[in-house]
Amino acid sequence: MSTMTLAKALNAGLRRALDANPKVLLYGEDIGKLGGVFRITEGLQKDFGEDRVIDAPLAESGIVGTSFGLALRGYRPVVEIQFDGFVYPAFNQIVSQVAKFHNRTEGRHAVPMVIRIPYGGGIGAIEHHSESPEAYFAHTAGLKVVTCSTPNDAYWMIQQAVASEDPVIFLEPKRRYHDKGEVVHDTKPLPLHQARVVRGGTDATLITYGPMVKMCAEAAAIAEDEGRSLEVVDLRSLSPIDMVTLTNSVRRTRRAIVVHEDVQTLGLGAEIAARLSEDLFYLMESPVLRVTGHDMPYPNSRVENDFLPDVDRILDAVDRSLAY
Amino acid sequence: MSQPVQPWSGPPVTAGLADAVTASDEMVQLLTPEGRRVQHPEFAFTGDDAEIAGYLREMVLARRxxxxxTSLQRQGELGLWPPLLGQEAAQIGSGRAVRDTDMIFPTYREHGVAMLRDVPVANMLGLFRGTSMGDWDIEATRFAQYQIIIGAQTLHATGYAMGIQHDGAVGNPDPERNAAVLAFHGDGASSQGDVNESYVFAASFRAPVVFFCTNNQWAISEPTIRQSRIPLYQRAWGYGFPGIRVDGNDVLAVKVVTDWAMERAREGQGPAFIEAFTYRMGAHTTSDDPSKYRLSEETEAWRRKDPIERVKTYLLGVGAIDEAWLADLDAEADEFGEHVRAACKSLRSEPLAHRFDKVFRVPTAEVEDQRDAHISYLAGFEAAEGSSR
Incomplete structure (x- = not known):
C-alpha cells in the first residue's frame, strides 16, 4: 500500500500497462518530454522510449484515426486527449469508426484502444477546458465509458481499460488529479464495469461518479450530523451501468438522487432515473431527482461554482426527496 | 468594363471540360489512348506482353x-451500387503493385482491387444488398473494409503504416520482410480534414503509406476544381513528400508508378502521393444522375481514352492476342458475371438478434438483456400464431 495523488496513480498504472504488454503505446499531444499538460505521463517517455510514448502532431482526429490503424495492426494505443473540449475534432473517428468497427466486421475484427480524457470543471479554466462529454460517448453503442474518482481506482482502472478487448473512453476528473489517497497494490481490484458503494446509508442513495464522488461523500458526512443516513454509490462505469449495485442500494433506501457535472437533459441522470423507475417503480418512495450542471454551455469560471453541483444543492435535493 | 469578380461562383462547365480532358504534360503515360507504347524518362514498364494481357483480362473482369x-441494383437485388466504370486501369494497375505483406485501405468503389485480393463476391455484395455490414477477412485479403465516410480510411491507413514501421517491417535489406500500405481516396476526399491530417501524420512519422488519389474529375456533382485550385498531385510537396500524376487510364503507367511509390515506402523513404487522372464514366452511385451536372461531350471525350480499348489495340497490334483470345475472355467474363449474379441472389441476412452480439467483443448485460427481450418479444408472435392454428 502507498499514498499518492490520482495523477501519480494514473502514471503508475500506465507504467504497469507499458511493462505488461509491449504492444501498448501511449500517444498524444505533449505527452513525451513534457509528460502531458497534467504530467500524467511524466517520465514514461524517458523510460520506455519515443517509440512507445509518442508525441503526436496537433490533430485529435488524426490521433484517434491513426490509433485505429495501429490497433488493427495489433498495437494497443492509449490516447491522451489534452482537454475534454478538444475531443470533438476526433468525434467522427470515435463514433463512426472506433465504436462501429466490431459491428462492421460482423465481430471478426476489433480496434481495442483507450481514449483518456481529463474532464469536468471547478478549476477556474477558460472555455473548452471544463466540460463533461460523457453522455455523448455513453450514448454510442460500441464504446465502453469509465471514470475514476480515487487514486486506487485510477491505478487499477487504467490498467483494466488497457486490457479491455473493446474500446474504452477513460474519463479522468481533472479537479481531483492532486487529491491524495491510498493505492492498494496487492489486492485484486473490482471488475472494471462494477460500481462501488463508497459509503453505506439507509435514507437515500446518492448516485454519482468522477469528480462528484468526493462532493457527495462530503454531503453525506454533513447529512449524518443532521441525523440522515445517505448511501453514496460511485458508478465508475458509465457504459455499461452496473444496475445490480444500483438496484441493490435503492431497493433498501427507496430514494435516489443522481449527481453529475454534465448538463441535465439526456445526461446519465436521465438514463438512471428511467432504469430505476422501470426496475423499482412500486418500491420507491419518491421520484429520482437530479443535481447536475444547468442546460447551458459551460459558463465563465467566475460563476462556475453556481453551475456545478455542490454540497448545498445536493442536500437540498435530499430534503426534497425525503419530503416527498 | 470588366466583369465583376465572383470568387465563390463555380467555373463554367465547359471550363471544367477543358480541365478534365486535358491533363498536364507532367502526367506519366506509357500507353497512349491509341494503343501506342511511349517512353518516359523516369518510368519504364519492363513486363512482357503476356503480363499486359493478364491486366487486360483483369480489367475486363472488373468491368463485368x-x-x-449496376444491373443487380436496377433489378432490385442491390440497394445501391457505386460504379467503377472507366477506372479499371487505375484499380488493376495499383492493385497489382501490392504484395501479400502489404495492406490496402479502400474507399467504397475499389471493386476491381477487391477482386484482385480475392475478397469473395458474396461478402462484397452483402454490403450493397443490405444482408451484412460488408465484412471480409482483412488479414487474409490484406484489404480493409470499405469506408463510407469520405476520407476516414486514410488515417487508418497511416496508423497501420506506423504499425508496420514499429514492427520493423520497413527498410530491411531483405525486401521480402518489408511492407507498405496503399490508401485509396478520391478527388473530393482531398478536401477532408482527416485526409489532410493523414498527410501530416504520414510525413511526420515517415510512415510507409502511399496515397492513391483516384481523380475521376467528379465528387458526385462537383468538379475537381471545386476541391482544389492547383493540380492535386502538387499539394503533396507542401506536406513534405513527392506527388506524381499518372494517366489513370493507362494500366502500365499506373502499375509502374505505384510500384515505385510502394517500393520506396517499403524501403523506408516515407509516403508518396499518386494522382491517377481518370474519369468516372458512370454515375456516382446508382442513385445519381450525371446528366444534371455534366455535358455528354465531356463523357464522350473520355470514352475515347478508354482504359481497356487501348490495351486491346496494343496487344492485337503486336500479335500478342487475337480475336479467339478475346472470345475466350468474353466467355470467361460471362461465366464470372453468372457467378456474381448467383452469389448476390443467394445472400440472406441473419436475423437482427445476432447483431446484439456484435456490438462488443466482451458483451454487456445491458445489450444482452435487450437481445433477450427482443427474442422473447418475437417468440410471443410465434406462440400466438401456433396457438391460433
Whole structure:
C-alpha cells in the first residue's frame, strides 16, 4: 500500500500497462518530454522510449484515426486527449469508426484502444477546458465509458481499460488529479464495469461518479450530523451501468438522487432515473431527482461554482426527496 | 468594363471540360489512348506482353463485375451500387503493385482491387444488398473494409503504416520482410480534414503509406476544381513528400508508378502521393444522375481514352492476342458475371438478434438483456400464431 495523488496513480498504472504488454503505446499531444499538460505521463517517455510514448502532431482526429490503424495492426494505443473540449475534432473517428468497427466486421475484427480524457470543471479554466462529454460517448453503442474518482481506482482502472478487448473512453476528473489517497497494490481490484458503494446509508442513495464522488461523500458526512443516513454509490462505469449495485442500494433506501457535472437533459441522470423507475417503480418512495450542471454551455469560471453541483444543492435535493 | 469578380461562383462547365480532358504534360503515360507504347524518362514498364494481357483480362473482369453490380441494383437485388466504370486501369494497375505483406485501405468503389485480393463476391455484395455490414477477412485479403465516410480510411491507413514501421517491417535489406500500405481516396476526399491530417501524420512519422488519389474529375456533382485550385498531385510537396500524376487510364503507367511509390515506402523513404487522372464514366452511385451536372461531350471525350480499348489495340497490334483470345475472355467474363449474379441472389441476412452480439467483443448485460427481450418479444408472435392454428 502507498499514498499518492490520482495523477501519480494514473502514471503508475500506465507504467504497469507499458511493462505488461509491449504492444501498448501511449500517444498524444505533449505527452513525451513534457509528460502531458497534467504530467500524467511524466517520465514514461524517458523510460520506455519515443517509440512507445509518442508525441503526436496537433490533430485529435488524426490521433484517434491513426490509433485505429495501429490497433488493427495489433498495437494497443492509449490516447491522451489534452482537454475534454478538444475531443470533438476526433468525434467522427470515435463514433463512426472506433465504436462501429466490431459491428462492421460482423465481430471478426476489433480496434481495442483507450481514449483518456481529463474532464469536468471547478478549476477556474477558460472555455473548452471544463466540460463533461460523457453522455455523448455513453450514448454510442460500441464504446465502453469509465471514470475514476480515487487514486486506487485510477491505478487499477487504467490498467483494466488497457486490457479491455473493446474500446474504452477513460474519463479522468481533472479537479481531483492532486487529491491524495491510498493505492492498494496487492489486492485484486473490482471488475472494471462494477460500481462501488463508497459509503453505506439507509435514507437515500446518492448516485454519482468522477469528480462528484468526493462532493457527495462530503454531503453525506454533513447529512449524518443532521441525523440522515445517505448511501453514496460511485458508478465508475458509465457504459455499461452496473444496475445490480444500483438496484441493490435503492431497493433498501427507496430514494435516489443522481449527481453529475454534465448538463441535465439526456445526461446519465436521465438514463438512471428511467432504469430505476422501470426496475423499482412500486418500491420507491419518491421520484429520482437530479443535481447536475444547468442546460447551458459551460459558463465563465467566475460563476462556475453556481453551475456545478455542490454540497448545498445536493442536500437540498435530499430534503426534497425525503419530503416527498 | 470588366466583369465583376465572383470568387465563390463555380467555373463554367465547359471550363471544367477543358480541365478534365486535358491533363498536364507532367502526367506519366506509357500507353497512349491509341494503343501506342511511349517512353518516359523516369518510368519504364519492363513486363512482357503476356503480363499486359493478364491486366487486360483483369480489367475486363472488373468491368463485368461492375456492370453486374449496376444491373443487380436496377433489378432490385442491390440497394445501391457505386460504379467503377472507366477506372479499371487505375484499380488493376495499383492493385497489382501490392504484395501479400502489404495492406490496402479502400474507399467504397475499389471493386476491381477487391477482386484482385480475392475478397469473395458474396461478402462484397452483402454490403450493397443490405444482408451484412460488408465484412471480409482483412488479414487474409490484406484489404480493409470499405469506408463510407469520405476520407476516414486514410488515417487508418497511416496508423497501420506506423504499425508496420514499429514492427520493423520497413527498410530491411531483405525486401521480402518489408511492407507498405496503399490508401485509396478520391478527388473530393482531398478536401477532408482527416485526409489532410493523414498527410501530416504520414510525413511526420515517415510512415510507409502511399496515397492513391483516384481523380475521376467528379465528387458526385462537383468538379475537381471545386476541391482544389492547383493540380492535386502538387499539394503533396507542401506536406513534405513527392506527388506524381499518372494517366489513370493507362494500366502500365499506373502499375509502374505505384510500384515505385510502394517500393520506396517499403524501403523506408516515407509516403508518396499518386494522382491517377481518370474519369468516372458512370454515375456516382446508382442513385445519381450525371446528366444534371455534366455535358455528354465531356463523357464522350473520355470514352475515347478508354482504359481497356487501348490495351486491346496494343496487344492485337503486336500479335500478342487475337480475336479467339478475346472470345475466350468474353466467355470467361460471362461465366464470372453468372457467378456474381448467383452469389448476390443467394445472400440472406441473419436475423437482427445476432447483431446484439456484435456490438462488443466482451458483451454487456445491458445489450444482452435487450437481445433477450427482443427474442422473447418475437417468440410471443410465434406462440400466438401456433396457438391460433
Amino acid at each position: 463485375y461492375d456492370q453486374e453490380g
